[in-house]
Amino acid sequence: MPPEQDQPKGSLKPQVYKDERPAEHFARFHERTRAKPPNWMYEVVRLILTPYLLIFFRTRAVDSDKVPADGPAIVAPNHFSFLDHFFVAVYLRRKVQFMAKSQLFTMPMQVVYHNGGVFPVRRGQRDEEAF
Template sequence: MSQPELSELKEQVYKDSREGAEFDRFHQRTRTHRPNFVYELVRILMSLMAWIFFRARNEHPERVPAVGPVILAPNHFSFLDHFFLGVALRRKVHFMAKSQLFKPPLQYVYSPGGVFPVRRGVADNEAFVTAVTILDRGDTMAMYAEGGRSRTGELSTKPRRGIGRLALLSGAPVVPVAIVGSSHVRNWKRLQFPKVKVFYGEPFAYERIEKPTREQEQATANEIFAEVRALYDKATAGSAT
């Protein structure tokens, strides 16, 4: 990513001053309700945008299990990665989003659309309870292996342990995903629309552990991210030839 592009990125705010109880209603809704028509409406609109402007294409979406719990583990460059990830999937994908976004009017789209808050900078156990609940009922959950957006245009050097924690707590199959090209999405402001490709890897799973240690979580996260990196490197090497 060029220096002008980096300078356009706003400084990330990691802590939300609101108490965790303020987000209980969003967790409760996600735990008891699947995404409704809002998800379908947003998917149609954003899919058209992804296909027309960013020429979004997908490789091997059939590798995502059609039924049963599954964790999608992509890299993360852009705020549009959520939409690129789900364009080719008929399954409704749940996402975590930073709690700062849960304010009117966006909260009225996020919550019925299957998005729930995570409070960054604190040990937000409620977010993991919600995520495991989603998986236990046989639905699809996406979680970025890097924890947040890469600010450099390159994959992060080390993943956050959250993806490892979720994989161990749930025992759900993990599908590594490489999103290529979205690091330049902000160029749309200059009427430049990069081509985006999404590559889905083969699913794999870990034995479910009720109380994994931090070391187990990090080791699992490292293994998952290694699969994401291998997929990304293969995809970018192929596009360069």
């Protein structure tokens, strides 16, 4: 039986948690995030997405002024959707460096992540570099 017939219609493929690429593959992303803040790419993405998020989702921020303007801070969105991190970037005036699963680091989005201050975490493996 062909593999596509193994799954019932409408079922989802299981998620892949382990990224088989070696840790060294991601070293440059960690180095860049530690050495430099997000560059112009961060502002471009924020500029494009802010009107969309505010008009179509009609969100609001509560106590976002309590997040320090600089220095270390951990912001942990609930992740109700794949857009949560964009909402954080819209409502916080500081530039946030985001952690993302390493599987997202493929071309062409890898360029956006690299320049936008996103760094990878290798899920399912010991990844001390991410922290």
